[in-house]
Amino acid sequence: MNLFKLRPSCTAVVGASPIPPGLRKEWMDRRISLCELSAKKLPEEGLWISLHGGVFDITSFLRGHPGGPQVLLSCAGGDATTAFDEVGHSRKAMDIALRRCIVGLMEDCEPSGFVSNAISRG
Numbered sequence: 001m002n003l004f005k006l007r008p009s010c011t012a013v014v015g016a017s018p019i020p021p022g023l024r025k026e027w028m029d030r031r032i033s034l035c036e037l038s039a040k041k042l043p044e045e046g047l048w049i050s051l052h053g054g055v056f057d058i059t060s061f062l063r064g065h066p067g068g069p070q071v072l073l074s075c076a077g078g079d080a081t082t083a084f085d086e087v088g089h090s091r092k093a094m095d096i097a098l099r100r101c102i103v104g105l106m107e108d109c110e111p112s113g114f115v116s117n118a119i120s121r122g
């Protein structure tokens with residue numbers, strides 16, 4: 001039997017999306033529930049926060065955060081939008097969040113601020 005022939009074709013189009021694969025970032029298609037977010041508040045389970053309707057995995061950023069790990073730990077598993085905005089985080093901070101941390105979007109929540117801007121940019 002030729003196993004190579006049994007491999008699914010990489011070019012098969014299943015449920016074709018109007019946006020060509022590769023152009024749309026994966027996090028834009030992933031919806032995360034409040035329940036899923038709130039389970040991510042222990043370093044062993046991973047640490048997630050939501051900001052402006054986006055969900056960010058901050059587990060590996062904890063040590064590198066210029067504001068220290070404690071503030072991130074204290075809001076893990078919940079919405080930290082107000083705290084994040086009150087600090088007046090720079091454009092650079094938002095770029096780090098989008099490049100290194102974002103994993104999805106909150107279910108039933110309209111993205112705002114830098115997250116909705118990133119979606120518009122594509």
Ligand code: HEM
Pocket residue numbers: 049056058061065066067068071072075080083084087088089090091092093094096097101
């Ligand atoms: C993905 C999420 C986050 C990223 C990527 C991030 C990144 C950064 C960066 C790059 C800075 C340096 C200053 C700047 O460039 O704005 C900073 C400072 C700081 N951040 Fe965050 N941050 C995040 C979330 C948070 C959250 C949720 C809080 C509050 C609960 C927080 C509190 C602070 C504080 C207190 C400072 C120090 C400000 C200062 O010394 O003036 N950060 N953060």
